[in-house]
Amino acid sequence: xEKSLKPRLLIGKPGLDGHDRGAKYVAQILRDAGFxxxxxxIRRSPEQIVDTAIQEDVAAIGLSLLSGAHNVxxxxxxxxxxxxxxxxxxxxxxGTIPPKDxxxxxxxxxxxxxxxxxxxxxxxxxxxxxLAQRPAV
Amino acid sequence: xxxxxxxLVSEARGGGPRSQRAAARLMSVMTDQPHRLAxxxxxxxDWPQPRLVLGITGAPGSGKSTLADHVVAELRALDPRRKxxxxxVDPSSPFTGGALLGDRVRMMRxxxxxxxxxxxxxxxxxxxxxxxxxxxxxxxxxxxxxxxVVVETVGVGQSEVEIAQNADVVVVVxxxxxxxxxxxxxxxxxxxxxxxxxxxADKPDAAQLQQQLLAMLERSRTARLDLAHGASEPxxxxxxxxxxxxxxxxxxxDRPPPPMDFxxxxxxxxxxxxxxxxxxxxxxxxxxxxxxxQAALWQARRQEQAVEEIRQAVLEEVRRRVSHVLQLNGNGExxxxxxxxxxxxxxxxxxxxxxxxxxxxxxxxxAASDAKSHxxxxxxxxxxxx
Ligand SMILES: Nc1nc2c(ncn2[C@@H]2O[C@H](COP(=O)(O)OP(=O)(O)OP(=O)(O)O)[C@@H](O)[C@H]2O)c(=O)[nH]1
Ligand SMILES: [Mg+2]
Numbered sequence: 001x002e003k004s005l006k007p008r009l010l011i012g013k014p015g016l017d018g019h020d021r022g023a024k025y026v027a028q029i030l031r032d033a034g035f036x037x038x039x040x041x042i043r044r045s046p047e048q049i050v051d052t053a054i055q056e057d058v059a060a061i062g063l064s065l066l067s068g069a070h071n072v073x074x075x076x077x078x079x080x081x082x083x084x085x086x087x088x089x090x091x092x093x094x095g096t097i098p099p100k101d102x103x104x105x106x107x108x109x110x111x112x113x114x115x116x117x118x119x120x121x122x123x124x125x126x127x128x129x130x131l132a133q134r135p136a137v
Numbered sequence: 138x139x140x141x142x143x144x145l146v147s148e149a150r151g152g153g154p155r156s157q158r159a160a161a162r163l164m165s166v167m168t169d170q171p172h173r174l175a176x177x178x179x180x181x182x183d184w185p186q187p188r189l190v191l192g193i194t195g196a197p198g199s200g201k202s203t204l205a206d207h208v209v210a211e212l213r214a215l216d217p218r219r220k221x222x223x224x225x226v227d228p229s230s231p232f233t234g235g236a237l238l239g240d241r242v243r244m245m246r247x248x249x250x251x252x253x254x255x256x257x258x259x260x261x262x263x264x265x266x267x268x269x270x271x272x273x274x275x276x277x278x279x280x281x282x283x284x285x286v287v288v289e290t291v292g293v294g295q296s297e298v299e300i301a302q303n304a305d306v307v308v309v310v311x312x313x314x315x316x317x318x319x320x321x322x323x324x325x326x327x328x329x330x331x332x333x334x335x336x337x338a339d340k341p342d343a344a345q346l347q348q349q350l351l352a353m354l355e356r357s358r359t360a361r362l363d364l365a366h367g368a369s370e371p372x373x374x375x376x377x378x379x380x381x382x383x384x385x386x387x388x389x390x391d392r393p394p395p396p397m398d399f400x401x402x403x404x405x406x407x408x409x410x411x412x413x414x415x416x417x418x419x420x421x422x423x424x425x426x427x428x429x430x431q432a433a434l435w436q437a438r439r440q441e442q443a444v445e446e447i448r449q450a451v452l453e454e455v456r457r458r459v460s461h462v463l464q465l466n467g468n469g470e471x472x473x474x475x476x477x478x479x480x481x482x483x484x485x486x487x488x489x490x491x492x493x494x495x496x497x498x499x500x501x502x503x504a505a506s507d508a509k510s511h512x513x514x515x516x517x518x519x520x521x522x523x
Binding site: 005006027028030031032033034035036037038039040041044045047048051052054055056057084085086 | 155229241254256257
């Protein structure tokens with residue numbers, strides 16, 4: 001039977017704080033939804049994340065953030081993607097991001113932000129929808 | 138819009154800032170677009186190739202990724218100008234088709250090293266043609282200049298073993314506390330190994346595992362030699378000998394040498410503690426030595442495999458197209474039900490499927506064609522079985 005392939009995604013956790021329950025949970029949800037998810041683990045630099053995303057040819061990068069440095073880290077990842085000519089890679093994120101910061105992140109180019117408590121279904125549907133709009137390569 | 142493959146190939150090969158991305162795209166074509174695979178594999182024969190493709194396999198959790206990470210670190214330290222590739226395969230969920238690819242976690246220190254290419258692949262069950270796709274990915278790593286490519290697969294399942302067998306050298310990783318070695322023997326892993334690493338040497342039971350493994354390998358070597366004794370007895374033909382100008386011609390001389398000269402020995406066993414980089418230097422030195430000795434032979438062997446490779450790519454594409462037709466709009470299921478109901482025969486359905494797949498259109502099914510011709514062909518089909 002021929003199933004259409006779902007795009008590959010990268011889930012990573014930049015920043016210095018230690019636990020990755022949230023990141024692993026999202027990775028698990030996406031796996032169960034049929035995505036191939038590349039998991040990079042915790043305490044990754046934006047450079048490591050972007051270089052990995054390019055080598056793995058992923059359609060989207062999901063960042064899990066707890067540290068509060070989200071503006072800087074998202075900004076750096078988006079900037080590196082542009083530098084590498086990979087601005088078509090979608091960036092989404094989640095974690096303890098205050099709702100008031102969400103509009104600013106979206107303006108920067110973050111495609112979606114999931115705050116704690118977002119239902120799994122909504123995460124999958126949003127990502128599915130965003131990726132469906134992308135032109136095929 | 139489809140980027141032309143040629144353009145991707147030349148960008149990947151060019152080495153500029155776009156090279157990494159182009160190479161990564163090309164790898165995706167290899168794994169995701171089986172209809173272009175045959176063309177690509179055929180075209181890839183004059184690409185530069187790695188000198189060594191090293192398969193790493195073994196039980197889950199035995200330390201394959203950690204070993205790969207440390208082997209890469211050692212290779213890079215020995216020669217900073219050398220490019221190294223890693224292909225890491227993790228299983229797909231048979232239920233959802235999704236996969237969590239986590240081998241990378243152990244190798245993140247190489248993420249920003251532009252001389253190291255790492256690619257994670259999902260095994261996608263045995264129908265995905267992964268072995269071919271993975272081979273394609275290795276080719277692309279050769280294209281961008283990787284000297285050595287490490288391929289990690291979990292040593293269970295048909296396709297995983299197949300991938301390992303595409304490597305020039307297969308190393309099987311064992312670790313204490315990973316189920317006993319008899320289980321490995323059952324899984325056919327022992328036969329697949331050219332070399333063995335007993336990992337986690339820092340754990341107390343490692344030495345004992347090494348002893349068990351050595352004993353087992355010695356037994357299987359003896360058995361192999363015993364068997365070979367009969368089979369390889371030179372066949373003497375007592376017919377007339379070929380005569381050349383200088384007397385009788387010895388046909389035996391023209392035989393190619395046996396493929397691997399380390400076949401007759403017991404495979405090497407290395408005791409390592411990969412996580413502590415212990416035993417890695419020795420292991421890598423042995424690999425280097427083996428590669429120097431065998432590289433020319435491996436190149437020749439890969440050339441010989443080219444025909445088989447294309448054959449498999451073509452078969453895979455045929456399978457894909459036919460199953461696509463069988464799938465279409467649930468019509469495929471209707472056809473199968475008609476066989477069950479005795480309205481058509483299996484042969485007839487197969488013929489129809491191949492016709493439709495060949496014409497590339499959604500042709501009328503035998504059900505939709507007029508009933509009389511259908512009855513006629515059915516009768517013909519029955520007659521075949523009579
Ligand atoms: N004590 C000890 N632990 C090790 C050693 N090498 C690896 N490990 C640990 O073993 C666990 C599994 O290591 P991996 O390298 O992920 O093993 P793997 O064979 O790649 O696992 P899968 O890809 O999931 O099959 C990790 O927790 C490693 O830290 C070692 O030499 N000694
Ligand atoms: Mg692994």
